[in-house]
Amino acid sequence: MRYPPAFGAWLLARTADEALAGDITEEYSAGHSCSWYWREVLLAALMGVMASVRQHRWRTLEATLVAWAFMTAWGLVAANEWREWHQNDQITMITRWVGYFVSGFIVGRYFRFPMIASVLLPLALGVLLRHLDLDLSWMPRPMQPPASRSVDVALCMVLGAVVGTWRTGQPRIVRHGDAIEDTRLRTPAFASHDSSH
């Protein structure tokens, strides 16, 4: 039997509908290419995240506020308390990375993996605002969205969220001999749909 890539299976288990994840895995086992698999996984994950955001609007808002409140506090501390350190650009950069990583970790740890969307959406909005060259100088500096070239901070935030959700008792992919098993029976993203059956 052909096993799907471990990270793809992990991502599907946490974001997509159980049946959809099974169908994608079945088609991959039947011989579809790796590029087909990753296209399907990313689409399924995106749909699962969006479904989860629609289903948990208030939790999404809460996660967004918590993440950005932390970033603001971190930014204020970094700007005021550690001012002398910030003569060094590399330390400033590392401080930003740590801030975004911990912010993502908080969201991943306390708001489930799909809530990463609540962090990614403001980031995307920030990139859009920067792209349109709007004047954001009226916003406190720590709260200003990152520039479009700041892919590094977005990655730090996503990485933090992934690490934050790693050990939260959520379902995992387990291999039993020739078979792989997703220990979860329902995904949070589609739980309300499945509960009627």
Add this chain to the structure above:
Amino acid sequence: MRNLLGSFELVVLLAVIQLGEDAYGVPVAREVVRASRRNWSVASVYAALDRLEKKGLVASELGESTPERGGRAKKYFRVTANGLRIARETKRTFAAFWQIVPETH
């Protein structure tokens, strides 16, 4: 007219009707790709099935799981009476208009 389906939803609904008791994600997606001759993703087929289910045109139930699926259950879809009625209504509406479309320019 308000009951008419979008073209993609209609194709998915017809695939569910055609497959009967075997209509779960994989064969439905294959049938949709074969009939439309476009490379639709399984995820987009599921999104359409989800919309059809919310409209009450199909119903679903979880079935068996297999090792090839990573132990995950299949979700079988079947058309509802309302779904059949809408499909027939859509066919009648399209057929009436179809007669005025010229075969060639």
